[in-house]
Amino acid sequence: MRIHPRRAVTLGIVICTVLVILFNLYYMDEWKPGVQQRPWGSDFDQGKPLKQVLQPFHEHVIREDIDANNHKGGDDKAEPPKHRSHFQIANYTYGEKYGEFTSKECGGRLGDCIKDHHIRDPNPPIWPADVPNGDRIVTQLGLVPDSVRRPAAERPIKKIIAYNGLGNWAKRGRQTLIDQNCPVTECDISDDRSKAAQADALLFQHSLAQPFHKRPPGQIWAVYFLESPYHTPGLTRFANQFNWTSTYRHDSDIVAPYEKFVPYNVSQLTKPQNKNYAAGKTKKVAWFVSNCGARNNRKQYAEELGKYIEVDIYGSCGVKKCPRSQSGKCFDMLDNDYKFYLSFENSNCRDYITEKFYVNGLGHNVIPIVMGAHPDDYKRVGPPRSFIHVDEFANPEALAKYLHKLDQDDNLYNEYFQWKGTGEFINTYWWCRMCSMVHAVDSEYYKPKFYSDVEKWWRGPDVCIGSGKWI
Ligand SMILES: *[C@@H]1O[C@H](CO)[C@@H](O)[C@H](O)[C@H]1NC(C)=O
Numbered sequence: 001m002r003i004h005p006r007r008a009v010t011l012g013i014v015i016c017t018v019l020v021i022l023f024n025l026y027y028m029d030e031w032k033p034g035v036q037q038r039p040w041g042s043d044f045d046q047g048k049p050l051k052q053v054l055q056p057f058h059e060h061v062i063r064e065d066i067d068a069n070n071h072k073g074g075d076d077k078a079e080p081p082k083h084r085s086h087f088q089i090a091n092y093t094y095g096e097k098y099g100e101f102t103s104k105e106c107g108g109r110l111g112d113c114i115k116d117h118h119i120r121d122p123n124p125p126i127w128p129a130d131v132p133n134g135d136r137i138v139t140q141l142g143l144v145p146d147s148v149r150r151p152a153a154e155r156p157i158k159k160i161i162a163y164n165g166l167g168n169w170a171k172r173g174r175q176t177l178i179d180q181n182c183p184v185t186e187c188d189i190s191d192d193r194s195k196a197a198q199a200d201a202l203l204f205q206h207s208l209a210q211p212f213h214k215r216p217p218g219q220i221w222a223v224y225f226l227e228s229p230y231h232t233p234g235l236t237r238f239a240n241q242f243n244w245t246s247t248y249r250h251d252s253d254i255v256a257p258y259e260k261f262v263p264y265n266v267s268q269l270t271k272p273q274n275k276n277y278a279a280g281k282t283k284k285v286a287w288f289v290s291n292c293g294a295r296n297n298r299k300q301y302a303e304e305l306g307k308y309i310e311v312d313i314y315g316s317c318g319v320k321k322c323p324r325s326q327s328g329k330c331f332d333m334l335d336n337d338y339k340f341y342l343s344f345e346n347s348n349c350r351d352y353i354t355e356k357f358y359v360n361g362l363g364h365n366v367i368p369i370v371m372g373a374h375p376d377d378y379k380r381v382g383p384p385r386s387f388i389h390v391d392e393f394a395n396p397e398a399l400a401k402y403l404h405k406l407d408q409d410d411n412l413y414n415e416y417f418q419w420k421g422t423g424e425f426i427n428t429y430w431w432c433r434m435c436s437m438v439h440a441v442d443s444e445y446y447k448p449k450f451y452s453d454v455e456k457w458w459r460g461p462d463v464c465i466g467s468g469k470w471i
C-alpha cells in the first residue's frame with residue numbers, strides 16, 4: 001500500500017500535535033509561571049515610584065498588564081508623618097516596644113526607618129503562629145537575633161542557597177545585605193547547588209526538584225512562590241520537607257507581598273484631603289489588560305459591566321489602544337480622566353493581590369474595583385475604604401448602579417481617597433528578613449517546624465475558588 005506524501009505529512013503533524021498536548025498535560029503541574037516578580041517592595045518611599053516594583057525577573061517575561069516603568073508616580077505623595085510613629089501588629093505596638101522615630105528620620109522612607117530600628121525583644125512575634133492574622137513584616141524588618149548580638153568576628157555566617165538560581169535577585173555573597181544596610185548581614189547568598197550539603201538554608205523558587213545531596217540535620221528548606229496556586233508546581237512530593245514558606249500569603253513564614261502599606265499611626269487612618277479627586281474626570285471605568293483569559297472569568301465580568309457603565313478596555317483584549325511605549329501617559333489617564341480602574345487578578349485565590357491593586361489602582365487617583373482575593377484579604381492589606389470588591393454586589397449590573405451613584409456624588413466618591421497621605425508603601429527588604437530569620441533559628445525560642453502537607457496548605461480546598469464568589 002502506498003501512502004500519498006501529503007497524507008503522510010498531515011498524519012505526521014497530527015501525531016506530533018497529539019504528543020505535544022499529551023506531554024503538556026502530563027507536566028501540567030510543572031508549568032512555569034508566566035510572570036515573576038520580586039518582593040522588593042515599592043520604592044514609593046525612595047522617590048522613584050514603580051520602577052523597581054514592576055521590573056520583571058526575566059527580561060523576556062512580558063508583564064500581563066501595561067508596563068508602567070516610565071510612570072512618574074502621581075501627586076499624592078505621602079506627606080511625612082508629623083508625629084512620632086507607632087506600628088501595631090495585632091496587639092503589639094512597634095513604637096512602644098522598640099522606641100519611636102520621628103518624621104525627620106522617616107518621612108518618605110518608612111521602610112528603611114523600620115529596618116534601621118533594630119528590635120531588642122529576644123522573642124518577638126515573627127512566626128505565623130505568633131500573630132495569626134498578621135504578616136509580621138514590620139517585626140521581621142528590625143529583627144536582630146541573639147546569635148548576632150556579639151562582636152562581628154564571632155557572628156556565624158549562614159549559607160543560603162537559591163536552588164533554582166539567583167538571576168539578578170541578589171548578588172552572590174553578602175553584598176546585597178550590605179548594600180541594603182540590613183540589620184543582619186551575616187549571610188552568604190549563592191546559587192551554587194554543588195554546595196547544597198553545606199548550606200544552612202535552601203530556597204526553592206517557583207520550580208521544584210528533589211535535591212540529590214543528603215540533607216544535613218538542621219538544614220532549612222523554604223519554598224518561594226509569587227504566583228497563585230493555579231500557576232505553581234505541585235507540592236505533593238514534598239510532604240514533611242519544607243520548614244518555611246515564603247509567598248504572598250499572610251500566613252507564610254516570610255511573607256513576600258507585592259506591596260506593603262504601613263500607616264504612620266494606626267489611630268489615624270484617614271486624613272482630610274484638600275483635593276477633589278473627581279474634578280475634571282469625564283470617563284468611567286478603565287482596564288489595562290493583555291491576557292484576558294483567566295479562570296475567574298474576569299473578562300466576561302468586565303464585558304457584562306460594560307453593558308451598564310462605560311468600561312474602556314485597553315490592550316489586546318479590548319478595542320482601546322495605549323502603547324506600552326507610552327505607559328506613563330496611559331497611567332496619567334487614570335489620574336486625570338477615569339474614575340474607576342478594574343484591578344482584576346487572574347486567579348480568585350486567598351491573599352492573591354498584586355500590583356494590579358497596589359500600583360495600577362492605589363498608586364493613582366482612581367478607585368480600584370477588585371476581583372481576586374477574598375474581601376477580608378483586601379481589608380487586611382489595603383488602606384481602609386480604598387477599594388470596591390466585586391463580591392459586595394450581586395452582579396455586574398448592581399455594581400454599575402453603585403458606580404453611577406459614586407459618579408454623581410463627589411463627596412461619596414472622595415470618601416475612597418481619605419487614606420491618602422496616612423502611610424507609605426514600604427520596601428519590605430526580603431533578603432534582609434530572610435537573613436535575620438535564618439539566624440533566628442539559633443534562638444532558644446525557635447521551635448523546629450515543617451509543613452506536613454504543604455500541598456494542602458498551598459492548594460487546599462478553600463484557597464482558590466475558580467470563577468466563584470467569596471461571599
Ligand atoms: C496617633 O493618633 C492618635 C489619634 O489621633 C493621637 O492621639 C496620637 O497622639 C497619635 N500618635 C502619635 C504617636 O502621633
Ligand SMILES: *[C@@H]1O[C@H](CO)[C@@H](O)[C@H](O)[C@H]1NC(C)=O
Nearest residue numbers: 089090091092093125130131
Ligand atoms: C496579645 O494579647 C493577648 C491577651 O492580652 C496576649 O496573650 C498575647 O500574648 C498578646 N500578643 C502579642 C503578640 O503581644
Ligand SMILES: *[C@@H]1O[C@H](CO)[C@@H](O)[C@H](O)[C@H]1NC(C)=O
Nearest residue numbers: 218240241243441448449450
Ligand atoms: C526542618 O524540617 C525537618 C523535617 O523535614 C525537621 O526535622 C527539622 O527539625 C526542621 N528544621 C528546622 C530548622 O525547623
